Amino acid sequence: MNVIEINNLTKTYGKARGITDISFHVEQGEIFGFIGPNGAGKSTTIRTLLSLIYPTSGSATIFGKDCVQAAPEIKKEIGYLPSEVFYYDNMKVKDLLKYSASFYKKDCNKRIKELAEIMDLDLNKKIDDLSLGNKKKVGIVQGLLHEPKLIILDEPTSGLDPLMQQKFFELLEEENKKGATILFSSHILSEVQRLCNRVAIIKEGKIVTVEKISTLQENNYKKFKIETKTQLDRNYFNISGVNNLEVNNNVTSFIFKGNINDVMKKIAATEIANLWIEEPDLEEIFMHYYEKEV
Amino acid sequence: MNIFLKELKSHRKSLIFWSIGVFFMVASGMAKFEAFSSSGQSINTMMADLPKSLKVVLGMSDLDLSMASGYYGMLFLYLLLMATIHAAMLGATIIAKEERDKTAEFLFTKPVARTTIITAKLLAAFVNIVIFNLVTLVSSILLMGKYSHGEDVAGEIAVLMMGMFILQILFMVIGSALAAVKRKPKTAASQATAILLLTYGLAVAVDLNEHLKGLKYLTPFKYFEAKNVMYGGGLETSFVVLSAVLIGVLAFATFFFYKKRDLNL
DSSP: OEEEEEEEEEEEETTEEEEEEEEEEEETTOEEEEEOOTTSSHHHHHHHHTTSSOOSEEEEEETTEETTTTHHHHGGGEEEEOSSOOOOTTSBHHHHHHHHHTTSSSOOHHHHHHHHHHHTOOTTSBGGGSOHHHHHHHHHHHHHTTOOSEEEEESTTTTOOHHHHHHHHHHHHHHHHTTOEEEEEESOHHHHHHHOSEEEEEETTEEEEEEEHHIIIIISEEEEEEEESSOOOTTTTOSTTEEEEEEETTEEEEEEESOHHHHHHHHHTSOEEEEEEEOOOHHHHHHHHHHTTO | OHHHHHHHHHHHHHHHHHHHHHHHHHHHHHHHHHHHHHTSSOHHHHHHTSOHHHHHHHTOTTOOTTSHHHHHHHHHHHHHHHHHHHHHHHHHHHHHHHHHTTOHHHHTTSSSOHHHHHHHHHHHHHHHHHHHHHHHHHHHHHHHHHHSTTOOOHHHHHHHHHHHHHHHHHHHHHHHHHHHHOSSGGGHHHHHHHHHHHHHHHHHHHHHOGGGGGGGGGOGGGTTOHHHHTTTTOOOHHHHHHHHHHHHHHHHHHHHHHHHSOOOO
16 A cells, blocks of 8 residues: 555745656655755655645645645644754743644653653753754654654754664664654665665656665666776767766776676776776765756 | 643733733823822813824823723723734734744644634634733723722723724734735734734824715724713724624634645745
């Protein structure tokens, strides 16, 4: 079953670009990455899903229900962490979390204590005395305290130190094992690579591709680095499938996607001094996705 | 219910300050009356020399200022201004503040409909306005009792407060409707206050110029004036109906537009 289904979703704000014709789905039980640079439309998509803003055209369903018509009902099972957390300043952390819990018809006290312990959060402090990182922790506890079936995270790691990020990821993996579906938006590839099963790449308001992380990484791409006795001509590797070609004195490097024999023949025809063939990391693939349409 | 209680709590401090303010307004006003009336000189003869425009602006035309009730009628204008400014700002802020303080992403991702949130907020604002009105009523009756030299004024005050209450609600929904319609709700409170001052200015202009009489329907400050309401005049039915219609339309607009609008995040 698909927990989230987005069909041709478009949102425009006057002249400013929003998102155009976005379609993808998130399956039950997966951790789905949503990645793109700042301003690509990640937050716009998420806010439309949460009906904070309404679609210009197209539609989306969550748990099989329309995200605008059934908004209050589906939000019972959604936990949301916004990219920037702002809360009522004059409240204590404890009071804010209780207020948040009061919207769900279940007792969340035990879970609040557990989560605060894991995230090392002082419940008795006033919110306006908290640092950015600690506010983010309040956001995390606030988003998870009602044990939602769908967790939506918009750039959740900004402000968290590496140790806390680690704990937070473990927490998410645990929730995921318990059955929660997670939509994880980010512009940092390594964290998506670490956590997600599938990923949608968004650029300038449009989805570029939706793929499995493993597909992105393993099947298609190889990173070549060739050291030759003499400098190669830039056009020597001018065959289809070669990207990000760089020639640096005697070292030539590129990312290749396609029939590997074609490259091997080209390489075999030259006098080489050394050769590296590696799996590219997601970062490089990602750059490639962005550059090829420039 | 949780939103309603939260709103009551977050507006408690401001309501206390406004209440203290309105109490001192009545107290200082009536203390001045005491000073006037005990000086032996009739206020009326003194006031007769003032130019008409000044009397209109100060709200003292056509009232017998030598009587406690007449003096209160003048004071009422200032109480009314305070009460409506409070109401207009409250109505606008209570709706707009989630977007202003960026807490909208918290509240509006909870499993409640927008209409439920607006209902809770307007109810909380309504309670604040009732309390403001009662504080004014009680302070007025207590302090007038002290200065009125036996003149029975409680009934007059009660009718004036009814009129004030209707206008408070009217300005509250003017504020909330502005906050609901506007794309930048932050400015709703200042705009509501601007509308208030504009309509007040219009009321003064109508008083000064006979030809503008027809415009009295456009300014709520002409609806329930002390000189008409007191001494058995009561609230004029046409203005009560007009107020009710305006309140209904603006309350509906608040819900209608806020439900359909993109939140300003």
